[in-house]
Amino acid sequence: MNKPVEDPESEGPAGGWGSLKSIARIYGESSAEISAFETLKRQNKPGGFMCVSCAWPKPANYHPFEFCENGAKATLWESTSARCMPDFWNDHTVRQLRDWKDHDLEMTGRLTHPMRYDDESDRYVEVSWDEAFSGISGALKKLDPKSVVFYSSGHAGLEASYLYALLARLYGNNNLPQSSNMCHETTSVGLTKVIGSPVGTVLWDDLEKTDCLFFFGQNPGSNSPRFLHPLQEAKQRGAKIVTFNPVIEQGLVSFVNPQSPRQMLTGEETVISDLYLQVQSGGDVAAILGLCKVVVEADDQAEAAGAKRVIDIEFIAQHTTGIDQFMDCVRNTSWVDIERESGLPEDEIRRAGQIYVDAERVIGVYGMGLTQHSQGALNIAMLVNLLLLRGNIGREGAGVCPVRGHSNVQGQRTVGIAEKTKLVPMHKLKELFDFDPPTDDGTHIVDAVKGLMKGDIKAFVSLGGNLVRAVPDQKDMERAWANQELTVMISTKLNRSHLFPGKLAYILPCLSRSEIDEQATGNQYISIEDSFSHIHGSIGKRTPASDHLKSELAIIAGIAKATLPANQRVRWDDWTGDYGLVRDLIEKTYPADFTDYNTRLNKPGGFYRGNAAHERIWKTPENRAVFTTPKQLNALSFNDRLGRYRLLTLRSNDQFNTTIYGYSDRFRGVEGTRDVVLMCDEDIEGAGLQVGQKVRLVSDFDDGKRRELGGLTVRSHTLPRGTICSYYPECNVLNAIEHHDELSKTPASKSIPVRIERDE
Template structure:
């Protein structure tokens, strides 16, 4: 509906001058050296470095500036001239810094020296690298392997990730949770169940050939702005775009291309979505079922008239199972139930369904708006159902397209960072390194958090990330985290996770991806995997922020050497000197995915490691793609009741995951604060509240524990009734660790049951 394509709070289209002003502001605030502009020119290009922001693919035919607003901010943020040196700790205690905002912690600048926590002074103090490695190794030797977790964010390259996973298994566990546990693990589990692939099926060529894209719960304007370029090109060649999202996201409304002088001068914008439907939070199951109902009714009509079928019957018969049960469900469900559960009118869903029926090649795009629900896997299965009806998986211009949020989160899984033993070729590891890898599954992040709270997890090594801020039940986690025997954080900047140190605690500062990684054989390249399963080389060219920094790979190797017994097959020093040797190991471990790895490292657009479902080879037990019959019409694990709202946690235009760049969410018209709760006018009035009033959100998860977040300002916004929004990660305090997708355990951060109380 056209009336849904305007958000009165927004300053206007995505991209354009707003994007350039935002980049310029971060450039000024981050105190970046002017040489960073040369760095940006090489970003996401062959022979350059790969962005540390999202995992959006890097095209072979790249633009002059192949970075987006978010990617530029990430580079500027890490290229700051501000430094957090040992001198900083002479003026600040850890306890004092707990009162600082996330933004203020980041603004202290790049970490420069390895640091050890001193409990007597409540400060971090400088420590030598070798002393730190020796102490960490001694602690790890004393701890039982089952009691230690090796966590990874999605930042580290494939080479470091492979060695990190190897270190954990040589140590004796598969306790390798990763940031995907908190966002797209539902994709890994959900897609595997129905198409046999843990990742999306599309490649760049599909974007160029599709004539329709359906978006569910994904926001390219803030989270993957480079996606806006192929969307604009698709619209210009006549493709249709349909969006289902509770929130009006400006990037899916309109876009002004910052790389087009004409558009920048004239303000000419491309309208992105032909139809934008504000489905209620948790209502995607019903909405997609309604779309399927339109398809089936259109097929019935085609059969009756003796014209070409709408369903792809040959594809369904050859490649799928479960079709009959699903179609029975589609026929039985009533439009009354669909409207109630989706929050959408039948006419609007029919309009969207008609667009789907008329399109020849459709891509289904989704983000965490589908994955982070109690029945997130059902959301994904329903989207696959819709695509399967017309054969829109495994052919040109069509497929399922999850958009990953961190630069190498998918690739780390590919090379062995996984808590599930069955996902790793243990036989090859045994042959290569002459040891018996552990076969017992390790800890998912939910299990790790529960273990911390129970006191059974006693040591945590974090390869990047800000885990305390990213997980549910933050207050309980803060207490539990500091009760550990050992915490080790490999980091570039100060964050909240550093402020709850274990009995022994170390901050190990590492190089950023854009910086020179000089080892014995010269400046080293690393590699990453994008959302389209393409592998890209990356080489840094900036001078490191400090002469005391080490690479992630060098840090991992040094911890391993200090911890593990010698093994002639395990040559940490050689691997540190020459990362190409690690790539050889990856190729030997995963020969089908990484053939000729080193030779293909810098191919423009990356090299494709393949995807069976893309070729219509279904690695499911049935050897076919599965239609899923839904057992409920929403993705929630709780019922509606008076006074209960569905809280959708969101990110601003001025952040990346837990990194807060500032307080300007220009697409939602929110400036200078993050302490807001967005509500529609009807909900504000019905609750007896007033715009501008301060309230507290209280968890309504029924486990007998009180969780609350106070000081939020009621802010009117265009939202469906019953759906309210506030910011991640602040709202993680409201989410219970047991509130997660039933299959993947991904925290249900997009549909938290809450009540609203006056803040007095």
């Protein structure tokens, strides 16, 4: 079979020699220690450590090398021999470093000592851990708890995350926003609304039994390459794969398995997508409605002919609500409108729809290409509509499969890092720790950023991450971040958020997940949750980068001990000495999810904490899965107009979130730079531009504020008309903090309205 689509800029299939060369290059550039290769052999295996990259599941029957290109890069990056020691600051001031690239900051190496910002010298200076905890405590005690935010990225394990949430609530607030607020909060809110579950319903066995996968806005080639193995196996047994994505992502075009000697020697590649449809940015609502229209038309024909129904009538009658209104919408929406809003011709949508009709068991896979829109929750509801029509949720080989982008971002929510009180069993916390937890909802990250800009938020404690770089309205965020009374960053490497210190600011260096975490009872296991709701144990074996590092859990306990009043039921020292005691607390707090937690910790493949929707138990107000009638045919909050483009922000092949490993995006043919804007030839010509010309992007969000990013080189790329692309996080300067999903407030980073100006 010929490839369904080709990207002329790509260097070829995902995987293969390109993947190995990329890993080798990062090994050299990162100055990783030779022992890092031994570390990679233990990655994602029982008795080893769980990857710090994506949240893709870890199978029970693992490969000899159970890591992908992205995971290997993440491990090598943290295994660097470079060290950012206190004397680094003898030659650099904070303000000077603001001119450095993100990549160059990371290249300084692992942080080794706790540091405090000294305003007089504009440098960080070494302090002891006791001094750091005392200084943080003094500042926190002076502040109104409502003005303090406890943010977390998806890095910390379940044990540290549970105690971090407890710290915030004992301190007096539920201000626990998390990195999911910026990516898959749309999933948590959107799926909960329609199926009663905040997470996907698919298990590993479903991947082995499905006969069709529909992809929407997800890029396994760069963001979750281990997904390519089950996709290849699915293709080999005859499964169909259909992809909807504005960008040609090579991992969904073809794949050469690096673990297959035959494929590596012959270059034999597996064609992944049978049909690849380049929907325009924001056009998925219409595209999915078109798929549903094909299903409904086929069902109408079958019913008229007295044949077997295409729609699963019994499932719909027993398990769903809202079908009649939705069917009216499907029948009354014209193909003209669907074509206009999706950017796809009717015949291509019909081809995709027929594949869906012919399949018995379908999985719907999606990523941030669906979630990061003004109507991201509607995107997800539409995908659920499609799956519900044929009963493709809650049975073997079928379901909805959001692919999370950070290793434990889902698990942190599970154990209490949540700003919404309804998500946390507060009565259990009261019983276990003899205090009255705060009852008011905390702040979402969007509201926290707004609070910073207004001056209402006075302090941020960040458990990992690079928040200043990750959020919209980046320039305003930098100014607001530096105006705080206190900033605390728990980090492994230097990043841009460290360069805008508050009036009192600390950098607290922590262990990486692959390093030995020696406590009173020995080297400690932590645990993480993957995208399929399985819990895995993880233990590091590497020598720590510095004798001065502490674990994330120990740092949290140190801040808590210094700040909070004594409570005989709150045993920070005991918990630091034995993480198994924390797992006992998690089990008591969430008994249905964590039964026999410590006993099952290292079960191969992880242990399943369950998912009601997988069992067709719908925890919605209606006690049924809900069909959603769309209020509009796109996922946008703005209209098209002359000179306005839809900017889709990308991550490169040399990147994980805000971490920039290098300047090679081989799948898009971009080398040596990130300062580009990708456009189709028709848009380049229509705008009167030329390939290689320098331009600036200017926000066209209707609030009258000037936001711009200059110095970008125009490059030709295969894209739908009106959709242009450039890189995240650089493009965050163009996105307004008010531009977000209507329900979840997830920033709309995949459809930013912009204009193009010549960069004189």
